[in-house]
Amino acid sequence: MRNYENLVIVKPTLTAEEIQASVKAIEEVITSNGGEIAATSPMGMRKLAYPIEKNERGYYHVIYSSIAPSAISEIERRFRINEDLLRFVTIKYDTNREKAAFNGMVEKAKKAAEAPKVETPAVETPAAVEAPTETPAVETEAPVATEAAAE
């Protein structure tokens, strides 16, 4: 078993549920071929650096897993058949230095997966938005008044 990282870009034209379903299907491809998923980290919808199949955006998803080297070709074959995928990148983490980096990234991904449960309160934002909108209105009125007075 060797450590691999699969980065997958899913089509942006799908709905959020369909994207989640296709991500699950991708993870199943890995597990069904004898891979063990260590961690996953969704990078979310991002703008692509260049259009792929006329798509400007894409949903990025990273899967860290340990897979037998012989199974990689089969997994990549399945990825190529999948039409929901725009692009996939498979990277091997083999040397000691790379393995250490791999473990670090897996822990980071696990922590990131736990973190979003603590949501920041969204109550403060409306008040913050209201306050600036009021002040410019006063400022804009004042110059008009002075101009009128000057004329």
Place this chain on the structure above:
Amino acid sequence: MAEKRKYKKRYCKYCEAKVDFMDYKDAGALRFSLSERYKIMPRRLTGNCKRHQDMISVVIKRARAAALVPYTVTRKHVVTAPFENLK
């Protein structure tokens, strides 16, 4: 000295930071070794050592495949702030 050097020969920034591993997903960190047109900057201009230049060139090529960094930027296909996704 027939021609004045445009760039001063510098030390390797990655050696100073003791970088052992680069992550291709962190596209903002690759910016230092990319030119305005997103070409890989040569070692003689950035001052990178051979070891780190080899690392960065592999990492940039991976990031290009993953559409995190553009291959080329031309006048017709201008990339508007490709690192805007990063915070």
